[in-house]
């Protein structure tokens with residue numbers, strides 16, 4: 001179980017997340033949708049403590065951390081939770097001076113102290129899973145965006161995180177390259193990977209998500225099954241947002 005309870009995040013006077021609570025059952029996929037600036041990235045970054053929430057509790061499996069205004073949080077408190085997470089970014093963020101397989105092995109060898117051979121074998125099996133084993137020795141710059149993102153997904157999965165956090169994983173990609181990433185994420189979802197994913201891609205969200213959260217102004221305005229949120233939203237703000245996205249896309253959801 002992954003549980004975010006009563007999270008508040010402020011940057012100075014700006015309250016970016018207000019009393020956000022979400023529960024993710026293991027093996028489910030949650031999509032975060034909503035307008036730019038609504039707080040999607042900040043929520044993901046609060047879950048892995050790249051941003052420290054001002055208040056609230058983050059619980060991932062049997063690890064939890066309670067935050068309070070003015071209470072400093074040290075690395076000892078951050079690390080056990082962050083290790084339960086893997087993160088996939090919009091712009092891939094592969095290490096440019098490492099080959100594909102080195103990118104995937106890096107965390108296993110340097111952080112988890114795995115022997116290189118074991119890390120190599122595990123990295124290769126993950127590259128197979130995302131259809132990138134044939135590029136194991138290639139440099140990131142020689143790959144398409146879709147291929148780089150598939151490698152980034154393998155890297156994020158390497159330490160077997162309890163939850164995969166994806167921040168707009170297809171937003172930087174042309175449609176056909178986005179499709180190959182959607183394929184990989186759909187397969188992971190079917191295999192029971194727990195994911196929380198910020199996305200503007202309603203097709204991706206409706207294909208992989210069990211629940212959708214509509215986040216606007218730092219508040220969860222509405223949440224429910226993809227069909228309910230995308231085809232019969234209840235709140236006015238959700239309706240407007242879904243209509244604006246559909247206006248820009250020709251596919252059916």
Ligand SMILES: Nc1ncnc2c1ncn2[C@@H]1O[C@H](COP(=O)(O)OP(=O)(O)O)[C@@H](O)[C@H]1O
Pocket residue numbers: 011014016034035036037038039040041042043198
């Ligand atoms: N490091 C930061 N410092 C100050 N404000 C920030 C920071 N990160 C995000 N914000 C603000 O938080 C709000 C939510 O941003 P973000 O989480 O990136 O939204 P989204 O991902 O939904 O577009 C925005 O108003 C943004 O300007």
Ligand SMILES: [Mg+2]
Pocket residue numbers: 040041042167198
């Ligand atoms: Mg964002």
